[in-house]
Structures are given as C-alpha cells and as structure tokens.
Amino acid sequence: MTFSEYLDARRKQVESALEEFLSKAPAVPPVLVEAMRYSLLGGGKRLRPLLVIASAEGVAQAIGASEAAARDAAMPAACALEMIHTYSLIHDDLPSMDDDDLRRGRPTSHVVHGEGMAILAGDGLQAEAFRLLAREPAGYHPTLMQRKLKVMAIIADAAGAPGMVGGQAIDLSAVGNSAGTGSATAKAVALRTPDQLRDMHARKTGALIRASVAAGAVMGGATDSLFTTLDQYGTEIGLAFQIVDDILDEEGSAASLGKTAGKDKAAGKPTYPAFFGLERSKELAAECNTKARAALDKAGLLDSRLADIAGWIIDRKT
Numbered sequence: 001m002t003f004s005e006y007l008d009a010r011r012k013q014v015e016s017a018l019e020e021f022l023s024k025a026p027a028v029p030p031v032l033v034e035a036m037r038y039s040l041l042g043g044g045k046r047l048r049p050l051l052v053i054a055s056a057e058g059v060a061q062a063i064g065a066s067e068a069a070a071r072d073a074a075m076p077a078a079c080a081l082e083m084i085h086t087y088s089l090i091h092d093d094l095p096s097m098d099d100d101d102l103r104r105g106r107p108t109s110h111v112v113h114g115e116g117m118a119i120l121a122g123d124g125l126q127a128e129a130f131r132l133l134a135r136e137p138a139g140y141h142p143t144l145m146q147r148k149l150k151v152m153a154i155i156a157d158a159a160g161a162p163g164m165v166g167g168q169a170i171d172l173s174a175v176g177n178s179a180g181t182g183s184a185t186a187k188a189v190a191l192r193t194p195d196q197l198r199d200m201h202a203r204k205t206g207a208l209i210r211a212s213v214a215a216g217a218v219m220g221g222a223t224d225s226l227f228t229t230l231d232q233y234g235t236e237i238g239l240a241f242q243i244v245d246d247i248l249d250e251e252g253s254a255a256s257l258g259k260t261a262g263k264d265k266a267a268g269k270p271t272y273p274a275f276f277g278l279e280r281s282k283e284l285a286a287e288c289n290t291k292a293r294a295a296l297d298k299a300g301l302l303d304s305r306l307a308d309i310a311g312w313i314i315d316r317k318t
Contacts, residue, residue, distance in 0.1 A: 035121035049078035055216025076136035083129035158211035167204025206238030240288035
C-alpha cells in the first residue's frame, strides 16, 4: 500500500472499532450518547490511534511477529486514546478555556449541545476510555494483563495532571485565564524561556502523542531497549506536532484547519513562532523529524510506517 492507502485503511478500521466499542457502553442517557458520538465520530486526523497501530506493527516487524496480531492487540488502546483526545478537544473549546466554536470543520460540542452537556460528554469519554482499556483485549493471560496494566499507567500519566491536564493548566495561566472568583485566585505563570515553552507543550500536546507510541509498543511486545528507542521517537514527533500546530495557527485558514485560525496569536499565547519566529520554528520542527528518524534508524524501523507518519506531521497543512 502507498502511505495514503495505508492511512485510509487504518482510519476505516479505527472508525469501525470506535463505533463498536462505544456501542458497548452500559445504558447511557440518550442525550449524553448523542453528545459523545457527535464529537468522537466526527472525523479528524486520528493521528493518535494511527500511531498506536503503527507502533505495534513496527514492533512486530522488528521482532518477527505477526503485524496483524499486534494491530488487533493494540486497537483498544488506539480507540481509548482517541476517546481521551476527543474529550480534551471538547473541554479545550469551552468558553472558560479556549472559547472556540469550530472543531473538525463543525460547530464545537458546547455550541451544539450546550456547555453543561459538552462537559459531561468529555467526562463520559474519558471514563469510557479507561473502561475500555481495562476490558479489552479480553483474557487473563499474565503477559496480556501485565501489558494492559502498563498501558493504563502510561495513558493515565500522559492524560492527567502530570501531562495533558497540567500542560493545559500552564497554558491557561500563561494567558491569564485561570483566575477564580473566590479568594484563592491562581497566579499567572510567565513563560520566559524556550525550556519552559517546551515543557508546557511536552505536557499539553506531546504527552498523549508520546503515550500513543508507547502504548502501541507495549501491546506489540517490545523489548525494553526497543521501547526506549520508540519512546524517543514519540517524544520528538510530539514536539514536532505542536510546533507545526503553532505555525499553522499563523499561516493556515479555518477552511483548511477545521478550526479557527489565528486565535493563539490574537490571544497572546506562548507559541513557537512567538518565541522564535516562523522560519526558525520550521527549522526546529525539521530538527525534531531528524531526531525521530534517528531513533527509528536505531530501532531498524526506518522503513516502517512510523517514518512516514513523522514526515506527515511535518508536512501537514491541517
């Protein structure tokens, strides 16, 4: 398959699995199901589940195992990560957060379903993600159980306060949008150095991307050394994705991005172009790609789909 054909095939598998896994949720009020489905099944790049799958396939390729079996084993984690990512988008778009009314080319969840139901839809997707991770793949073999527990811990760290939620908190505070109405108001966090900027993005965006690669590696049966190398790859592409996102916010359009363009700059958010300018930001993204490819080379996976995905992240226009 060409890379384009690969993306199309794997996305279709992910969409089918998301539909199946969400339908297995316990009895849920129809109004909540509708809000959860609206955002989860509303399209998107599906980068994170694609990374889970490609990482599991790459590990199988490296150790001489079945890529199809590795893909099947990793699919629940792929879908769980997409549920968590979607929940984060729902909450990120809320008026109290980034206050956006466009996502994936459609009105955001709170615009369609109301702010309260949007919050609950995000909460429901996050909980459903961990219910899925605990349940699938089914079975009680010690190796399978060990891998599932490790993946749950990786994703919980990446999605929670040390990772994505913590990064969002830094971001909100940096633009002065975290003050409460009571006596205990949050102090603004000033991001003054590139290291502070990188730390925020490593949490807010990079952590979940890195966890996607790591989860696929674990479910594919990676050795410790292979896991470490793929984790290096995941770290670099996670940063590259955010740098490119910052660039597209300035250079892209709402039609191509599927979300409002120019909001970060208008809000005075700390971004890579704000720190380094557009040209240097593009160079930094390319340097991340070079480091990611070096990690794949070390793992013997330069001919894997992971290399294609790294290039796709750098070259993307949406």
